[in-house]
Amino acid sequence: KVGALNNRFTVYKNPYMLENSILVGFRGSNFLETGAVYAPYVPLIMTPLVYDPKNFTPRKGVMTRYAKKMVRPEFYGKVVVADVNYV
Structure with a gap:
């Protein structure tokens, strides 16, 4: 604003x-x-800890699912x- x-x-x-x-x-x-409508139907969640196969560093990811409609x-x-x- x-x-x-x-x-x-x-x-x-x-x-x-x-x-x-x-x-x-x-x-x-x-x-x-x-x-317009923004409708989240899966809130932000974190993935389990996974290891990158190239360099074996630990990684976490985030995911959400939502819909947008005009x-x-x-x-x-x-x-x-x-x-x-x-x-």
């Missing part, structure tokens, strides 16, 4: 987003007004900012 726009809209920064792109989303007041794509929009130097 980096701030708010007009003290009304929360602004987040995604370092992987293109510099001239803005993702806008609507957050409803209840669960029926949801644009249920209301009309709740999101992309704004491309162009020609800012000419404003």
Whole structure:
């Protein structure tokens, strides 16, 4: 979270987003007004200790399983900012 726009809209920064792109989303007041769902059904678990066959170093892994679904794509929009130097 980096701030708010007009003290009304929360602004987040995604370092992987293109510099001239803005993702806008609507957050409803209840669960029926949801644009996307993230549903983990196996929480983060650790594997048993295993040994790397190349150098015999002990290793552990982590695993999770989840689903992501865009249920209301009309709740999101992309704004491309162009020609800012000419404003």
